[in-house]
Amino acid sequence: MIFMVEEKTTDLFEKVKNSLPNLDISDIRFEGCEIVLYTKDKEFFTSDTIEIKELVSKLKKRIILRPDPSICIDAEKAEKIIKKLVPKEAEIKDLDFEPEFGTVIIEAEKPGLVIGKGGETLKEVKKETLWLPVVKRAPVIPSDVVKVLREIVHKESAFRKEFLDKVGKDIHSGWKPTEWIRLTTLGGFREVGRSALLLQTPESRVLLDCGIKPGTNEYPYLNVPEFDIKKLNAVVVSHAHLDHCGMIPYLYKIGYDGPLYLTAPTRDLMVLLCMDYIELSQREGSTPPYSTKEIKEAVKHSICLDYDEVSDITPDMRLTLLNSGHVLGGSVVHVHIGNGMHNVLYTSDYKFDRTALFEPASNKFQRAETIITESTYGSREDIMPKRQEAESQLVDICKRTVERGGIALIPSFAVERSQDVMAILSRAGFEHPVYIDGMIWDATAIHTAYPEYFNRELQKLILQQGENPFTNEIFKRIGSTEERKKILESKEPCVVLSTSGMLVGGPSVWWLKNLAEDEKNSLIFVGYQAEGSLGKRIQKGWKEIPMENSNGKTMAVPVNLEIVTIKGLSGHSDQKQLVNYLSRLKQKPERIIVDHGENSKCLEFARTLHRIFRCETLSPRLLETIRLK
Numbered sequence: 001m002i003f004m005v006e007e008k009t010t011d012l013f014e015k016v017k018n019s020l021p022n023l024d025i026s027d028i029r030f031e032g033c034e035i036v037l038y039t040k041d042k043e044f045f046t047s048d049t050i051e052i053k054e055l056v057s058k059l060k061k062r063i064i065l066r067p068d069p070s071i072c073i074d075a076e077k078a079e080k081i082i083k084k085l086v087p088k089e090a091e092i093k094d095l096d097f098e099p100e101f102g103t104v105i106i107e108a109e110k111p112g113l114v115i116g117k118g119g120e121t122l123k124e125v126k127k128e129t130l131w132l133p134v135v136k137r138a139p140v141i142p143s144d145v146v147k148v149l150r151e152i153v154h155k156e157s158a159f160r161k162e163f164l165d166k167v168g169k170d171i172h173s174g175w176k177p178t179e180w181i182r183l184t185t186l187g188g189f190r191e192v193g194r195s196a197l198l199l200q201t202p203e204s205r206v207l208l209d210c211g212i213k214p215g216t217n218e219y220p221y222l223n224v225p226e227f228d229i230k231k232l233n234a235v236v237v238s239h240a241h242l243d244h245c246g247m248i249p250y251l252y253k254i255g256y257d258g259p260l261y262l263t264a265p266t267r268d269l270m271v272l273l274c275m276d277y278i279e280l281s282q283r284e285g286s287t288p289p290y291s292t293k294e295i296k297e298a299v300k301h302s303i304c305l306d307y308d309e310v311s312d313i314t315p316d317m318r319l320t321l322l323n324s325g326h327v328l329g330g331s332v333v334h335v336h337i338g339n340g341m342h343n344v345l346y347t348s349d350y351k352f353d354r355t356a357l358f359e360p361a362s363n364k365f366q367r368a369e370t371i372i373t374e375s376t377y378g379s380r381e382d383i384m385p386k387r388q389e390a391e392s393q394l395v396d397i398c399k400r401t402v403e404r405g406g407i408a409l410i411p412s413f414a415v416e417r418s419q420d421v422m423a424i425l426s427r428a429g430f431e432h433p434v435y436i437d438g439m440i441w442d443a444t445a446i447h448t449a450y451p452e453y454f455n456r457e458l459q460k461l462i463l464q465q466g467e468n469p470f471t472n473e474i475f476k477r478i479g480s481t482e483e484r485k486k487i488l489e490s491k492e493p494c495v496v497l498s499t500s501g502m503l504v505g506g507p508s509v510w511w512l513k514n515l516a517e518d519e520k521n522s523l524i525f526v527g528y529q530a531e532g533s534l535g536k537r538i539q540k541g542w543k544e545i546p547m548e549n550s551n552g553k554t555m556a557v558p559v560n561l562e563i564v565t566i567k568g569l570s571g572h573s574d575q576k577q578l579v580n581y582l583s584r585l586k587q588k589p590e591r592i593i594v595d596h597g598e599n600s601k602c603l604e605f606a607r608t609l610h611r612i613f614r615c616e617t618l619s620p621r622l623l624e625t626i627r628l629k
């Protein structure tokens with residue numbers, strides 16, 4: 001447990017210096033909520049620093065010791081030493097020296113081998129080079145996004161050093177007892193899409209999520225007096241679905257220049273999806289609300305947190321992100337306010353069940369007096385079949401299709417559902433080719449950089465047994481019309497996994513056009529189909545689909561292929577799982593606020609929760625402000 005430090009920055013820095021009288025400290029700074037010391041004392045830097053450990057427990061602050069850049073040896077020499085010390089099998093992919101921080105980033109496919117037993121190899125690197133080594137995992141499937149992102153962060157290290165220090169100073173600018181806490185609903189209430197919540201105290205203004213509403217021009221209400229972008233202290237992103245993060249870059253366009261808190265995989269996937277969103281908007285002839293420049297700004301201002309890492313983000317708010325079981329890096333967001341006065345849990349989207357990829361959503365926090373919960377499947381009728389049944393149904397239909405010589409088309413969202421399908425097929429020993437079309441490959445590549453976010457079983461398979469389901473050779477990347485045509489002409493039975501998930505744009509529509517007529521083929525729905533989408537229409541029984549041919553003429557294509565909808569692969573909890581999660585919290589909540597559901601679901605779920613928990617339950621409309629304390 002860390003306690004709030006009420007003293008001013010200068011006092012805090014003095015205290016640190018006075019506690020280490022024999023140490024040559026050349027600089028002392030903040031990096032977000034952490035304190036960083038730079039030293040010219042080589043011996044102190046390379047020895048096990050008992051004094052620092054004592055100071056950490058005294059100040060209840062994380063402290064990092066770094067070398068003053070003047071003592072680091074020449075980068076070229078250091079590189080040779082590192083390559084000599086680290087075993088070849090570690091597969092070092094990149095070495096980046098950041099003199100501003102006195103660090104060297106070692107990116108390798110097997111980080112464990114860089115670290116060595118008990119951290120021995122790293123200690124040697126530190127001793128011989130006088131650089132502070134930081135180890136990162138290289139994705140097993142090369143990812144352009146991960147590469148570009150890491151390059152941006154690396155190139156901007158001078159900017160980030162100043163920025164992180166400023167963020168730290170703001171966090172430590174003194175704390176007064178919190179008099180009140182309010183929540184304003186800017187988007188995603190009594191609707192699905194454009195999630196955005198403003199959490200305020202007299203000291204702090206924090207925005208939780210900022211998404212788009214796919215398929216519409218509706219954005220969160222940022223144009224209201226309640227929301228002043230210049231006064232915003234921090235922004236938190238729960239996960240990388242566009243309805244939660246699609247408008248994050250826009251905040252940097254309208255003048256926000258503060259920190260963005262999220263997990264590293266959320267950052268990477270957010271960039272991929274926002275880039276795609278820009279492209280898609282342009283293709284449809286509409287002007288996207290921001291450009292790649294603002295996506296880059298969001299990256300520059302990102303502060304990545306690990307799950308369960310507790311971090312001060314304003315003078316009176318402390319943030320913890322915990323696994324939400326929903327997508328890679330997705331989080332339930334816990335905010336501890338006013339030195340324990342009140343705790344808010346914003347669940348965002350969560351799955352309280354084990355999936356092929358993730359553990360169930362975590363509830364490992366002590367208290368949550370106010371809970372804001374999603375209600376996507378919050379109605380009594382929302383009962384999902386058992387996960388296992390859904391998984392075997394998927395494998396069966398894929399096998400059935402290829403055995404009769406057909407092609408099985410699975411339209412899928414690029415993030416999560418696709419990797420879920422890949423993991424299920426790989427685990428079932430499926431032997432026919434599975435072609436991966438659209439953005440899915442890039443999203444999967446990002447997944448391979450973060451195996452520690454998967455469930456224990458999958459982690460063990462990848463990290464200990466060396467069996468990565470995503471590198472299974474049945475998966476083949478395709479991307480061009482030429483490649484697609486070749487597959488059709490070869491008449492080879494196979495599975496095609498393709499975006500978009502609701503058959504609205506993307507290569508999945510091309511595939512459907514070419515597969516619909518032949519009854520040997522099949523169309524497998526594995527995710528949510530929104531009203532008005534082609535996917536929903538087919539589910540409702542459309543027997544013909546209008547398609548434009550190569551001459552621009554509209555023709556009707558008969559739908560003869562087998563159509564199967566698999567429920568139960570959802571990344572959301574059904575009503576029972578939602579209630580189970582909330583029932584198993586350590587403390588009974590005082591108030592539950594329902595969001596992220598159709599109007600009727602929000603209302604019904606709030607009533608259901610009231611019956612069960614006998615506490616205040618609300619399903620506010622958009623633009624309401626609720627006093628939490």
Ligand SMILES: [Zn+2]
Pocket residue numbers: 239241244326349
């Ligand atoms: Zn989501």
